[in-house]
Amino acid sequence: xxxxxxxxxxxxxxxxxxxxxxxxxxxxxxxxxxxxxxxxxxxxxxxxxxxxxxxxxxxxxxxxxxxxxxxxxxxxxxxxxxxxxxxxxxxxxxxxxxxxxxxxxxxxxxxxxxxxxxxxxxxxxxxxxxxxxxxxxxxxxxxxxxxxxxxxxxxxxxxxxxxxxxxxxxxxxxxxxxxxxxxxxxxxxxxxxxxxxxxxxxxxxxxxxxxxxxxxxxxxxxxxxxxxxxxxxxxxxxxxxxxxxxxxxxxxxxxxxxxxxxxxxxxxxxxxxxxxxxxxxxxxxxxxxxxxxxxxxxxxxxxxxxxxxxxxxxxxxxxxxxxxxxxxxxxxxxxxxxxxxxxxxxxxxxxxxxxxxxxxxxxxxxxxxxxxxxxxxxxxxxxxxxxxxxxxxxxxxxxxxxxxxxxxxxxxxxxxxxxxxxxxxxxxxxxxxxxxxxxxxxxxxxxxxxxxxxxxxxxxxxxxxxxxxxxx
Ligand SMILES: [Zn+2]
Numbered sequence: 001x002x003x004x005x006x007x008x009x010x011x012x013x014x015x016x017x018x019x020x021x022x023x024x025x026x027x028x029x030x031x032x033x034x035x036x037x038x039x040x041x042x043x044x045x046x047x048x049x050x051x052x053x054x055x056x057x058x059x060x061x062x063x064x065x066x067x068x069x070x071x072x073x074x075x076x077x078x079x080x081x082x083x084x085x086x087x088x089x090x091x092x093x094x095x096x097x098x099x100x101x102x103x104x105x106x107x108x109x110x111x112x113x114x115x116x117x118x119x120x121x122x123x124x125x126x127x128x129x130x131x132x133x134x135x136x137x138x139x140x141x142x143x144x145x146x147x148x149x150x151x152x153x154x155x156x157x158x159x160x161x162x163x164x165x166x167x168x169x170x171x172x173x174x175x176x177x178x179x180x181x182x183x184x185x186x187x188x189x190x191x192x193x194x195x196x197x198x199x200x201x202x203x204x205x206x207x208x209x210x211x212x213x214x215x216x217x218x219x220x221x222x223x224x225x226x227x228x229x230x231x232x233x234x235x236x237x238x239x240x241x242x243x244x245x246x247x248x249x250x251x252x253x254x255x256x257x258x259x260x261x262x263x264x265x266x267x268x269x270x271x272x273x274x275x276x277x278x279x280x281x282x283x284x285x286x287x288x289x290x291x292x293x294x295x296x297x298x299x300x301x302x303x304x305x306x307x308x309x310x311x312x313x314x315x316x317x318x319x320x321x322x323x324x325x326x327x328x329x330x331x332x333x334x335x336x337x338x339x340x341x342x343x344x345x346x347x348x349x350x351x352x353x354x355x356x357x358x359x360x361x362x363x364x365x366x367x368x369x370x371x372x373x374x375x376x377x378x379x380x381x382x383x384x385x386x387x388x389x390x391x392x393x394x395x396x397x398x399x400x401x402x403x404x405x406x407x408x409x410x411x412x413x414x415x416x417x418x419x420x421x422x423x424x425x426x427x428x429x430x431x432x433x434x435x436x437x438x439x440x441x442x443x444x445x446x447x448x449x450x451x452x453x454x455x456x457x458x459x460x461x462x463x464x465x466x467x468x469x470x471x472x
Contacts, residue, residue, distance in 0.1 A: 040088025
């Protein structure tokens, strides 16, 4: 991949620079910038500086042109910055005159205005000390421009046509980017295995009538754990499946397992959610606006409790079925779903499960997990498990529910599409990146007609808002 080639190149140049500098030994206490990695993702760009020790740093932004300036105290650069390609939001990284003697000033030339978030990371295999610079585009207003519509890479707008929609399954490939996950004895990285399996699961689910898949991560970049559940929510996911591969110190354990949210963790997460009013509103599908008064807090709690119990029940049912199917294609490490306090499982409103596809620390399983054939088998089993739950217990208002009620299985042609013309008006739930003009184009109507049909006071819409789409 491009990243690999680029890194090799940087390593080569870095090697040369090191050779040249080797003769001139500078101050021993200075922190060295030993490497620079840039990880672009659909949402943000992460820049990571590899350092010889913990950084003492400050930063500020400049506009016209947009730049981020990072000052490192008592530091020097050992990276051939001019060899770095333009990536994500960063067009160039260069050094500039430092404000104090012995310091290092790095300037990041940017493609636009950003909100930077900087934090140091302590050494963790396979890395040493690092400074992480996350750059978020400033024009990140919710449901804003169509350019952000590429958000999670695959946007599956949930169009409700005459009360029938697809079941939406969010597939999360564990780890990514700076976070390799577990690393096998043959150096197979978990983040790579999880992405391949996730892609296969998503493709196979998409081929199922009445089911749509959303990939939470579409490339080699890290997505914050909270952001993963947030993305699933924004896509209106009925289920979030996080895919991983286990690792332990011993090479013996092997086989797959599945995890669901433990109820203790669920309770503490619930408490945290209640303190965040805007989330509460989102969680309740807009009803939260009415419930925010303190006197109604009790009612909100009851509603959330119900939602959480429901989520855990579904998560458990799907895990059980997935394990049953996986047991046919691979060894099971644990035959029953386990309860865990894992961050990615914590959304109280979205049924979630985490699948460990096998032990990457087991040499034989590591080899298998890296093969296309085994990944396909695992993906097929996961899909069969998910499908079995949703065909048997489809959420209300879905095509699968309609098919169950009619007693006839869905044909591929019955899959809901955005262009399905239903008589009269339709409903549309706003997802990230959508604006009135995007929706007007999609539904072949005008912004003015949408404003009228929904009695809007301006053109601002928010995620989760249900809009009436006027009939043609
Ligand atoms: Zn993992």
